[in-house]
Amino acid sequence: MNIIAQERPAFLTTGPKKMLIDGRWVEAASGKTFETVNPSTGEAIATIAEGEREDVDRAVAAARKAFDEGPWRKFKPHDRQEILLKLADLVDRNFEEFALIDALEMGEPITRRKNARRRVLGLIRYYAGMATALHGETVENSMPGGDFTSYTLREPVGVVGAIVPWNGPMVSWIWKLGPVLATGCTAVYKPSEEASLSALRLGELLCETGIPDGVVNIVPGFGHAAGAALAEHPGVDKIAFTGSVETGQKILMASAGNLKRVTLELGGKSPDIVFADADMELAVPGAAMACFGNTGQVCSAGTRLIVEQSVYDEFNERLADFSKTLKVGNSLDAETQIGPLVSKKQLDRVSGYLDLGRSEGARVLSGGERLSDPDRANGYFIPPTVFRDVKPEMRIAREEIFGPVVSTMPFTDMEEVARRANDTHFGLGSGVWTRDVSKAHYLAKNIRAGSVWINCYQMMDPAMPFGGYKMSGYGRESGTAQFDDYLNVKAVWIRTA
Incomplete structure (x- = not known):
């Protein structure tokens, strides 16, 4: 280190x-x-x-x-x-x-x-x-x-x-x-x-x-x-x-x-929507860090990743591959990109959701287990975790986990994805990845959330308001x-x- x-x-x-x-x-x-x-x-x-x-x-x-x-x-x-x-x-x-x-x-x-x-x-x-x-x-x-x-x-x-x-x-x-x-x-x-x-x-x-x-x-x-x-x-x-x-x-x-x-x-359970026409070189790392940044301990994290069906398999593969490249470690290490969870209590909470996701039938593509190698034995480390084949009714898709865990789901059309985005008690953040300005504007208007980030995520500026709709x-x-x-x-x- x-x-x-x-x-x-x-x-x-x-x-x-x-x-x-x-x-x-x-x-x-x-x-x-x-x-x-x-x-x-x-x-x-x-x-x-x-x-x-x-x-x-x-x-x-x-x-x-x-x-x-x-x-x-x-x-x-x-x-x-x-x-x-x-x-x-x-x-x-x-x-x-x-x-x-x-x-x-x-x-x-x-x-x-x-x-x-x-x-x-x-x-x-x-x-x-x-x-x-x-x-x-x-x-x-x-x-x-x-x-x-x-x-x-x-x-x-x-x-x-x-x-x-x-x-x-x-x-x-x-x-x-x-x-x-x-x-x-x-x-x-x-x-x-x-x-x-x-x-x-x-x-x-x-x-x-x-x-x-x-x-x-x-x-x-x-x-x-x-x-x-x-x-x-x-x-x-x-x-x-x-x-x-x-x-x-x-x-x-x-x-x-x-x-x-x-x-x-x-809190939040923010949707992050990826269209097939998105710039994948931008969308893959962008969607990953929308969830994994700050070890997923962000109220507006993009934890519900909703991907167009035609690129769903490809995007999941690329997302999992990218997540495996992220260095998880001591917060003082110059190479660390993902630090520990804040406490043993939070570690237990997130670990419980990892078990729950498997039991609900979601498939783990990366991560999914606490890291306990000698360098991290006493720390509270969970690696970036990608669940695919998540159903909207699963608890990992509905409850705020507050850890580096993303749930991916496919969609097929615009009205469906808008409905899916809003199918939550929360309304804090949201993301859209597309080259089509019409799609971007449609969802910016129809997503019920306090922030909509298009071809980016978690952008913040002192002059821009940040806050929630609904139970956010x-x-x-x-x-x-x-x-x-x-x-x-x-x-x-x-x-x-």
């Missing part, structure tokens, strides 16, 4: 990690801690304070005070923009450390850091630009009996509770942090217990930007305790959640107490539409004559 980094980042050498509340790094009120594990080796890498309800109460009180009474209220859009630009510079300066932290804690191959850097910095700077671009409007009204001036104000919604997943720690964090700082909200963040370290390191950098105490608070812990307390807290005005459908439903019910505003970016949730990340959920609109009427 060609291990890129032999030393632990400095952040991991300074003892147990605390939580950030009201500008101070503090231990959990209970004194509890938990360990986070390197999924490439199964070894513990850090001890982290375990937040619970009392810690959430303290953090919400700090965020509430910072929003209602603190100096943050007096920050102008330019001032908030300066905070974000300073943060971007600090993240840029320390990005190699962030890449190493995420590689160690959640198994993202460190070789992906160049693209990750561009995306993270692009998001922060986009939000910095938006801080000075948010405004209300003057509205021409038709009221009789006098002269009335009418206009709208867009004001921050208040305290935001952000619950962030483990599968993309940095991007998920910035997706929630950016609109909070741009609009003037305050926040309490609950990172995933399986990937808390980059959030805590980012908190350290935030403290260097000049942001007032209490504007951003970070409470690591488990969903059933810290996450549940945040979701139901009466001092929280909005919840922004990314994660599973089941947890999203619980959050929605918990929010009813004070009718919190809620945005949910949930509602609300958007990125783009101008995201800010609607962090702002209240106030109507102002003035009688002038």
